[in-house]
Amino acid sequence: MNIVTKKPEVLVSVHEARLHYQVGGAFAAMRGKSTVVKAVDGVTFDIRRGESVGLLGESGCGKTSMGRLLLKLEDTTGGSIHFDGEELGEVRRHRLKKFRSRAQLIFQNPFDAINPRFTIRATLSEPLENAGIPRSEREDRIVKALELVRLPEPEQFLDRYPHQLSGGQLQRVVMARALILQPEFVVADEPVSMLDVSVRAGVLNVFRDVRDRLGLTAIYISHDLALVRYVCERTIVMYLGRIMEDGSTEDIVREPLHPYTKALVAAVPVPNPDQSHDPLPIGRGAPDPRNPPSGCVFRDRCPSAHARCASEVPEPRPVGSRLVACHLF
Amino acid sequence: MPEIAAPAIIKPRRPNILARMFRALRLPVNDPFAVAGLVIYFVFIVTAVFADQIATHDPTEILYTPSYDLAADLRPGQDGFLMGTTSLGRDIFSQLVYGSRSALLIGVTAAFMVALIGSIIGLIAGYFGRWVDAVLMRLADIAFGIPFLPFVIVLAAFLQPSIWNVVIAMALVLWRDTARVIRSQVLTLRTRGYVEAARVAGSSDFKIILRHIAPNILPLSFLYGSIAIGWAILTEASISFLGFGDPDSISWGYMLQDAFASQALAKQAYYWFVPPGICIILVVSAGFFVTRGYENILFPKLNR
Amino acid sequence: MTEPLLSVRNLRVSYQVGRSFVHAVDGASFDIPKGSITGLVGESGCGKTTVARALTRVIADNAAITGGEILFEGRNLAKLPEKEMNALRWRDIAFVPQSAMNSLDPVYTVEYQLGEVLRRRGGMGRKQARARSEELFEMVGIDANRLDDYPHQFSGGMRQRVAIALALALDPKLIIADEPVTALDVIVQRQILDQLKELQVRLGLSVILVTHDISVVAYICDRTVVMYAGKVAESGTMQAALTAPSHPYTMGLRNAFPDLQGAASGVLTPIEGAPPNLANPPAGCRFKPRCPFALDLCGSEPPVIDVAPGHPVLCHRARESAALRIEAAKTETWMARA
Amino acid sequence: MTNFKAVGSRLLQLALVLWAVVTILFLMFRLMPGNPMAAYIDPTFTLEQQQQLMAQFGLDKPLWQQYLIYLGNLLQGELGQSFRYREPVGERIWTLLPNTLVLTFSSLIIAYAFGILAGAYLAWRRGSFIEQAAIPAVLTTRAMPEFWLGMVLLAIFSFSLGWFPAGGTRAPGAEYSGFLDLYTSRDFLSHLILPAATLAIYSQGLPLLLMRSNMLDVMKEDFVTMARIKGLSNWTVVVRHAARNALLPVMTSFAIAVGYQLQGNVVVESVFSWPGLGRELVNAVAASDYPLAQGAFLMIALVVILMNLLADLLYAVLDPRVSHA
Amino acid sequence: GDPIRKITILSRPQAGQQAEFQSVQLIAQEWRKLGLDVEVKAMPWEQMSDVVWYKRNDWDSTAWQMVGRPERSDPDELVFNLFHSSTAENGYNFAGYLNKDYDATAEAQRGEIDPDKRKALVYKAQEILDKDQPYMMLVHPKSTFAFDKTVWKPESVVNQSGIGIRNTWTFLGIEPAGAKKDLIINSSDNIKAINPLYISGSVDSWITELVWDRLLRVGPDGLPKPWAAESFTWKDATTVDVKLKSGMKWHDGKPVTPEDVKFSFEAAVGGEAPMYKPFATNIDSIAINGDVVTFKLKKPAASFVTSSLAKVNLIPKHVWEPILKDLAAKPETAESYQEQMPIGSGPFKFVSWAKNESVTLAANKDHFNPPKVDRWILRIVPNAEAALGMLRSGEVNFMGEFTGDPQVLIDAAKKDGDLEVVSTVDMGFRYIAFNERRPPFNDPAFRRALSEAVDRQLIVKAAYRGFAVASNSIVSPALEFWHDKSVVDGFKAGHDVAAKTLKDAGYTLEGGKLHYPGDTKEALAAN
Numbered sequence A: 001m002n003i004v005t006k007k008p009e010v011l012v013s014v015h016e017a018r019l020h021y022q023v024g025g026a027f028a029a030m031r032g033k034s035t036v037v038k039a040v041d042g043v044t045f046d047i048r049r050g051e052s053v054g055l056l057g058e059s060g061c062g063k064t065s066m067g068r069l070l071l072k073l074e075d076t077t078g079g080s081i082h083f084d085g086e087e088l089g090e091v092r093r094h095r096l097k098k099f100r101s102r103a104q105l106i107f108q109n110p111f112d113a114i115n116p117r118f119t120i121r122a123t124l125s126e127p128l129e130n131a132g133i134p135r136s137e138r139e140d141r142i143v144k145a146l147e148l149v150r151l152p153e154p155e156q157f158l159d160r161y162p163h164q165l166s167g168g169q170l171q172r173v174v175m176a177r178a179l180i181l182q183p184e185f186v187v188a189d190e191p192v193s194m195l196d197v198s199v200r201a202g203v204l205n206v207f208r209d210v211r212d213r214l215g216l217t218a219i220y221i222s223h224d225l226a227l228v229r230y231v232c233e234r235t236i237v238m239y240l241g242r243i244m245e246d247g248s249t250e251d252i253v254r255e256p257l258h259p260y261t262k263a264l265v266a267a268v269p270v271p272n273p274d275q276s277h278d279p280l281p282i283g284r285g286a287p288d289p290r291n292p293p294s295g296c297v298f299r300d301r302c303p304s305a306h307a308r309c310a311s312e313v314p315e316p317r318p319v320g321s322r323l324v325a326c327h328l329f
Numbered sequence B: 001m002p003e004i005a006a007p008a009i010i011k012p013r014r015p016n017i018l019a020r021m022f023r024a025l026r027l028p029v030n031d032p033f034a035v036a037g038l039v040i041y042f043v044f045i046v047t048a049v050f051a052d053q054i055a056t057h058d059p060t061e062i063l064y065t066p067s068y069d070l071a072a073d074l075r076p077g078q079d080g081f082l083m084g085t086t087s088l089g090r091d092i093f094s095q096l097v098y099g100s101r102s103a104l105l106i107g108v109t110a111a112f113m114v115a116l117i118g119s120i121i122g123l124i125a126g127y128f129g130r131w132v133d134a135v136l137m138r139l140a141d142i143a144f145g146i147p148f149l150p151f152v153i154v155l156a157a158f159l160q161p162s163i164w165n166v167v168i169a170m171a172l173v174l175w176r177d178t179a180r181v182i183r184s185q186v187l188t189l190r191t192r193g194y195v196e197a198a199r200v201a202g203s204s205d206f207k208i209i210l211r212h213i214a215p216n217i218l219p220l221s222f223l224y225g226s227i228a229i230g231w232a233i234l235t236e237a238s239i240s241f242l243g244f245g246d247p248d249s250i251s252w253g254y255m256l257q258d259a260f261a262s263q264a265l266a267k268q269a270y271y272w273f274v275p276p277g278i279c280i281i282l283v284v285s286a287g288f289f290v291t292r293g294y295e296n297i298l299f300p301k302l303n304r
Numbered sequence C: 001m002t003e004p005l006l007s008v009r010n011l012r013v014s015y016q017v018g019r020s021f022v023h024a025v026d027g028a029s030f031d032i033p034k035g036s037i038t039g040l041v042g043e044s045g046c047g048k049t050t051v052a053r054a055l056t057r058v059i060a061d062n063a064a065i066t067g068g069e070i071l072f073e074g075r076n077l078a079k080l081p082e083k084e085m086n087a088l089r090w091r092d093i094a095f096v097p098q099s100a101m102n103s104l105d106p107v108y109t110v111e112y113q114l115g116e117v118l119r120r121r122g123g124m125g126r127k128q129a130r131a132r133s134e135e136l137f138e139m140v141g142i143d144a145n146r147l148d149d150y151p152h153q154f155s156g157g158m159r160q161r162v163a164i165a166l167a168l169a170l171d172p173k174l175i176i177a178d179e180p181v182t183a184l185d186v187i188v189q190r191q192i193l194d195q196l197k198e199l200q201v202r203l204g205l206s207v208i209l210v211t212h213d214i215s216v217v218a219y220i221c222d223r224t225v226v227m228y229a230g231k232v233a234e235s236g237t238m239q240a241a242l243t244a245p246s247h248p249y250t251m252g253l254r255n256a257f258p259d260l261q262g263a264a265s266g267v268l269t270p271i272e273g274a275p276p277n278l279a280n281p282p283a284g285c286r287f288k289p290r291c292p293f294a295l296d297l298c299g300s301e302p303p304v305i306d307v308a309p310g311h312p313v314l315c316h317r318a319r320e321s322a323a324l325r326i327e328a329a330k331t332e333t334w335m336a337r338a
Numbered sequence D: 001m002t003n004f005k006a007v008g009s010r011l012l013q014l015a016l017v018l019w020a021v022v023t024i025l026f027l028m029f030r031l032m033p034g035n036p037m038a039a040y041i042d043p044t045f046t047l048e049q050q051q052q053l054m055a056q057f058g059l060d061k062p063l064w065q066q067y068l069i070y071l072g073n074l075l076q077g078e079l080g081q082s083f084r085y086r087e088p089v090g091e092r093i094w095t096l097l098p099n100t101l102v103l104t105f106s107s108l109i110i111a112y113a114f115g116i117l118a119g120a121y122l123a124w125r126r127g128s129f130i131e132q133a134a135i136p137a138v139l140t141t142r143a144m145p146e147f148w149l150g151m152v153l154l155a156i157f158s159f160s161l162g163w164f165p166a167g168g169t170r171a172p173g174a175e176y177s178g179f180l181d182l183y184t185s186r187d188f189l190s191h192l193i194l195p196a197a198t199l200a201i202y203s204q205g206l207p208l209l210l211m212r213s214n215m216l217d218v219m220k221e222d223f224v225t226m227a228r229i230k231g232l233s234n235w236t237v238v239v240r241h242a243a244r245n246a247l248l249p250v251m252t253s254f255a256i257a258v259g260y261q262l263q264g265n266v267v268v269e270s271v272f273s274w275p276g277l278g279r280e281l282v283n284a285v286a287a288s289d290y291p292l293a294q295g296a297f298l299m300i301a302l303v304v305i306l307m308n309l310l311a312d313l314l315y316a317v318l319d320p321r322v323s324h325a
Numbered sequence E: 001g002d003p004i005r006k007i008t009i010l011s012r013p014q015a016g017q018q019a020e021f022q023s024v025q026l027i028a029q030e031w032r033k034l035g036l037d038v039e040v041k042a043m044p045w046e047q048m049s050d051v052v053w054y055k056r057n058d059w060d061s062t063a064w065q066m067v068g069r070p071e072r073s074d075p076d077e078l079v080f081n082l083f084h085s086s087t088a089e090n091g092y093n094f095a096g097y098l099n100k101d102y103d104a105t106a107e108a109q110r111g112e113i114d115p116d117k118r119k120a121l122v123y124k125a126q127e128i129l130d131k132d133q134p135y136m137m138l139v140h141p142k143s144t145f146a147f148d149k150t151v152w153k154p155e156s157v158v159n160q161s162g163i164g165i166r167n168t169w170t171f172l173g174i175e176p177a178g179a180k181k182d183l184i185i186n187s188s189d190n191i192k193a194i195n196p197l198y199i200s201g202s203v204d205s206w207i208t209e210l211v212w213d214r215l216l217r218v219g220p221d222g223l224p225k226p227w228a229a230e231s232f233t234w235k236d237a238t239t240v241d242v243k244l245k246s247g248m249k250w251h252d253g254k255p256v257t258p259e260d261v262k263f264s265f266e267a268a269v270g271g272e273a274p275m276y277k278p279f280a281t282n283i284d285s286i287a288i289n290g291d292v293v294t295f296k297l298k299k300p301a302a303s304f305v306t307s308s309l310a311k312v313n314l315i316p317k318h319v320w321e322p323i324l325k326d327l328a329a330k331p332e333t334a335e336s337y338q339e340q341m342p343i344g345s346g347p348f349k350f351v352s353w354a355k356n357e358s359v360t361l362a363a364n365k366d367h368f369n370p371p372k373v374d375r376w377i378l379r380i381v382p383n384a385e386a387a388l389g390m391l392r393s394g395e396v397n398f399m400g401e402f403t404g405d406p407q408v409l410i411d412a413a414k415k416d417g418d419l420e421v422v423s424t425v426d427m428g429f430r431y432i433a434f435n436e437r438r439p440p441f442n443d444p445a446f447r448r449a450l451s452e453a454v455d456r457q458l459i460v461k462a463a464y465r466g467f468a469v470a471s472n473s474i475v476s477p478a479l480e481f482w483h484d485k486s487v488v489d490g491f492k493a494g495h496d497v498a499a500k501t502l503k504d505a506g507y508t509l510e511g512g513k514l515h516y517p518g519d520t521k522e523a524l525a526a527n
């Protein structure tokens, strides 16, 4: 960490970012179904250099969409995102190439993230080739990258095809590909959710280790608070495209403030037979991203919702060292 | 400094181009019917290529018997005509042999055009999306609104009657099916992790299409190509039957039309109208068999 | 101990793939007592679903039960004539599948699908079936006026509830739930598990809950069966198996799970390597290649050792488990292997 | 509102396709070589006559003017005058369309009824000898040129056995008061059988193969497995769950098939002297009768386009996943 | 001189025009033997006629045909319209034949009322054409028809010379042999219109001739006879008196009057019936005197009786007058007017018309010449195969058109036993027209050589399978009175004859290629 001191502290700055998808065809429209999904709807946060931030939330709350925005795999439909002071919307052509080598993605599904027709060598060569690294250097860097992710005896993997590797090994290759150009910023989108429990820990450990060694700034996307806690010091909780709570992970685990975070924390099962069986402080039902409620998007499931929640969208407010978007605070 | 033995790096085996192409095409060699189809194709291709050697006569030459009478309506074997002669005194066997040439010429070019145009449009529409997709798919809608056979008929009347009309019409209209399927395939491929990964790795669109997407749709193009072979041959036959065919080149469709126009049915000249029909059925169903073999490979879960 | 409701003895199930066989379940034995929830845990591909399906005898076309017994109330289901087996399905043994979306027929309303079971299998009339459907919906906490909806109109959690309602329809003695919550979000998962537990207690059901998540097992199960590579590694009460695991594999699994209530600085420890290929499993103990405690003798078929009454363990070193547990708690133990 | 916009865009798309087809047609026929006056060439054909004819059909005007007139007329449902018949094209098409539709639908209904049943049966008997033999046989029926099949049927059942008449829609001299009267007569039926059978034999392959592969797919679905775990009878599982689901795409393919069949009718109508739209199109093209050929083509295209739309709609109506979204 | 460029022959494709296509192939084969480079271009009729008719400078030679029609029993139409220089620009003389001597002969025969003198002139015309060979006459085909003799009495069938047994006289006189009284006849062509003011096609004319009466009809011998007219007399070279039969009635029951006759001829020139106009333009005035109608002509015209009086249909004034008035204001003519229920006075009444399928007429028992059949039914059967099948199955009992191989028909009849087949030499003919505007076809010797190169017997046998007679005259031997037999008999053909003709005219063979005589240059590029 803190390799270069001159650079500004904030690496990524998100301001009121929005990503609205147009969905549904003519037939959905004929039945009066809304055709816009607000995957990300006015999200603001900063990430400092070297920080690891967990992006937490239920399925469909917009975590992946947020990640894709940060990597310019999707263009914002509103608001702005600055990467190292540069607005992502303006990044084009050769600067995009440069950006691509600075910001990387670790994929959720390793079985899908590597072209089944490519050998591991070819897979890892691609970013090097694009970055204009001469052929002679490539082999060396590939081996180094594989060593970095703790694949023992990297050479034996180079000419294998993906189906000849186990899930844990593949996910390490995916990480190696993300790291091979020595990026500053990495988004990891549920990197272990497709892996078997027994090998998850190994991949997580590599991630933690590499991040610390290279001083990476990282976003870790997950719906599992226990995992986020394992890798990130800061957590952002999202619900239906909006930020509910943003603060240190330990604080959130110990004392969740937002009613949604409370439910989330209480719901996580622990491998301990003596855990409590108290009912969850949350209503039934699931969020419908196509028809979110007015005002606070969480109000229809919130046990402490009141009149104001229906009319007014709660803005994130500082509560202690945290930001909480709730009218209770 | 003492030398440290570098770890033995196993060089990747680079299979030769031909072998790689064959693997990319993934010929369905495990399905007995597909193999039968491939064999039929092979036989017809050989026949077409060596038509000059195999045919006993010029297929359009008006022949005379040794007694200088017109050699018309001879039965098979008579006067040394293997499968007899037509009412115009032309050798049926030679026509059949040369017919394979037209069939394969039409079939293969039509297949190539349809597969090529369809694939390129599908690739572009699917990959680039947005207005490019919108424009190309509207074009496809229009193509879907054009009734194919009537279109060929009009085109054949518009241009000089020629076997290429069928090919042109197919290229103009039938790319739509291929394009739609390829597009939807590309749409799913585009969201595949490794395509996204290539983008994140900084690969250009062109490179992504060429390296990651095209190889995956190649078998699909080939599938549509092989469907197009059958379509082309059947369409040519229909067009010839309706009298819009090419009078100068011998095709099986032409032979059938000739036979019907000359009342081979009433003459019970089975030796005349049955063989071309069978040839068409053989080649077209060979296409279907191969196609099915392909589908089994491409969509194994269907286990058709 | 009372007679178990279901007793699986040495069950073998194989899939034919081309010319070779995958022995997905290779001699599994365990008991399901009446009125309990039993968790069936294990890594992906270890044969959990295969066991669960084998109990209903509706298995894949290329699968066959090649040995063993499934004793259910004294009858061997593995040998029962198809007709009797069919009579027993759903009335005695019901099933909750992993993905309720795919297991509800998309073209019929939920009421039709409930009614189908109630009328065709339960012999009810139309009115009666409707009443019972409403009752069932109430039980699982869905508004009865949503009976006329189609499956896709429900959210994932509700669908899972519908699936549970379906399973309850004929008051079965045993419900087999194959990963009923895996695809769901934590909050919904918790709600469903609570519901299931509540119903199980209220109706005195026996439930087999298939899952790969020991947290879930820890949350609601009374007993657990741990599977590894087609075999039962260890089975026993929740407490016995989770707080004091006796098989190295179970110990490893415990280490690999993050615990929200544990210390923040805790380090997770993976079990390196991958489960064996079931088409060609290693001789002897199947966990041997990944086991930090493996000895030469592990190359031979491990014995089943009862470390406590009703707590069989499939391990050569089962008797040393107390000592091994201490070693297993250390990260280095597992890293050394890698 | 967005939903109006979406519906509007679907209709707009339809209009666009129609306009494009209409324009392509216009250009194709106008640029076609060959002179429509060719039909009148006769030793007594004079220059004056020629010019009068050209003026009558508006052929003396510049192309763009002809195009505008043509579009204008189309909007009013006017298809123009046939060169040969000197009759409004619309009238002629309306009298022929029912014949074509009756042939198309009857053959397709037979084909689908057979194809669906046989497809379901083959799926059920998967791997059996019957299935192994049937699939290539079905593929072969699709490889036969329709006219060839028609001629063979004609040769056997009409010329040799004399069971069915050789062509037309009615016995010579038979009089009927209207379409309905005609279509319900035995006479008509006996004329319909051979052409309908030809088309049906050719088209049964599509629903058959589709039904079969859908069935095989559906049989692998979880809900079918669940139905079996529920202890439901085999019949219930196969018919109520598997077949019902497999049927959906087959039904929507029907609409598309109507469009395809209509195009293919051209050939079969010629073989069986069936007084339909397809044969008229062929004759009109052969005789450079632009307005008529254009009209017939347009009518076929219209049906094809509408059937494409119908397929969408059918899918939306039949599949609760869409209809109850 | 230069080598002669590649020359082309236009032909229709084989489909439907087998014999023509085959002839052209044979001709090309023979011409090549003369050292010419010959290309056969097959194209559909519409395209071919477009080139030949509207692009008169663009082609070398073309296959063409002239079909037989009753009114062509008078040679005037062919003799004049085909070769007179006045029709070279945009009339039927598309070959561009120019010969003053011929023009004079053609005009003279037109004005000559005396049959024998006229015959001499027509003979002279035929001799000039033989000498100049503007056309390479090929054959007069034989038309082959058949009928079911168990249904129809063979002796009641009339064989009209140059036309065959499918003619109005047969339909009027044919007698049922048994209980079946419906005459069912086939045609491959669609019916375009049933309209007395529109010459829409040959099949259509079968119907118009039956539904509408004419003053005269061309008899089985090819000479005109009174029909609706009681009699007719030439008062002088430009005046004809026609006496109308009494007691005739329209199909709607109204009487046929001389007014109707006058109206019919006036309608033909009135502008609403462009196709009939040429047949009545020569009429100066029509006068009515009781039941006599007097036609005054502008110019003497020998063919007036055949090509006008026996051509123009008699139509009811009370039906057509309002229609024509209505049409006068519109761009359309009467040709696009289709009566719902056509009204004529002819021996058959219109009953029904199923488009593209059939037309049914019923016998008019009130007619002065009532037919013996009950109904006359025309079925559209587009292919010969089906037509033959229908004839054998009884779905058709009179084959009115057979486009297939006549031998097949004869064989089928032999096998069947119930069928009678009759072949008749047609008054129409097939030929190759040379484009006289383009060298080398402007040279009569060259044309003659090409014509001589092919032995017509080859065409008759190999292309027409014997169902044709060789021709060298536009007047068919079927028209015995007008046909100049010597022209045909005197024509010698064969490769050697042709080669000699060419050599005599100065053409040379160099390296197997034919060259122009002297130092003539090739003026046109091959196309």
Ligand SMILES: Nc1ncnc2c1ncn2[C@@H]1O[C@H](COP(=O)(O)OP(=O)(O)OP(=O)(O)O)[C@@H](O)[C@H]1O
Binding pocket: A021, A022, A023, A037, A038, A039, A057, A058, A059, A060, A061, A062, A063, A064, A065, A066, A223, A289
């Ligand atoms: N390409 C797309 N088009 C339309 N809607 C989309 C698209 N991608 C995502 N969405 C919708 O946007 C919302 C947010 O999706 P996103 O993938 O970001 O959620 P997520 O939090 O990553 O969920 P998960 O945990 O399931 O991965 C969802 O409702 C999703 O259906």
Ligand SMILES: Nc1ncnc2c1ncn2[C@@H]1O[C@H](COP(=O)(O)OP(=O)(O)OP(=O)(O)O)[C@@H](O)[C@H]1O
Binding pocket: C015, C016, C017, C022, C024, C042, C043, C044, C045, C046, C047, C048, C049, C050, C051, C060, C062, C212, C278
């Ligand atoms: N139809 C089949 N044909 C062949 N092999 C199969 C089939 N179904 C399952 N298998 C194999 O049998 C083994 C056990 O599969 P099973 O589905 O029972 O595992 P599981 O424990 O339920 O796994 P998961 O947690 O992934 O659901 C696996 O190795 C699997 O690959």
Ligand SMILES: [Mg+2]
Binding pocket: A063, A064, A065, A189
């Ligand atoms: Mg996601």
Ligand SMILES: [Mg+2]
Binding pocket: C048, C049, C050
């Ligand atoms: Mg499973």
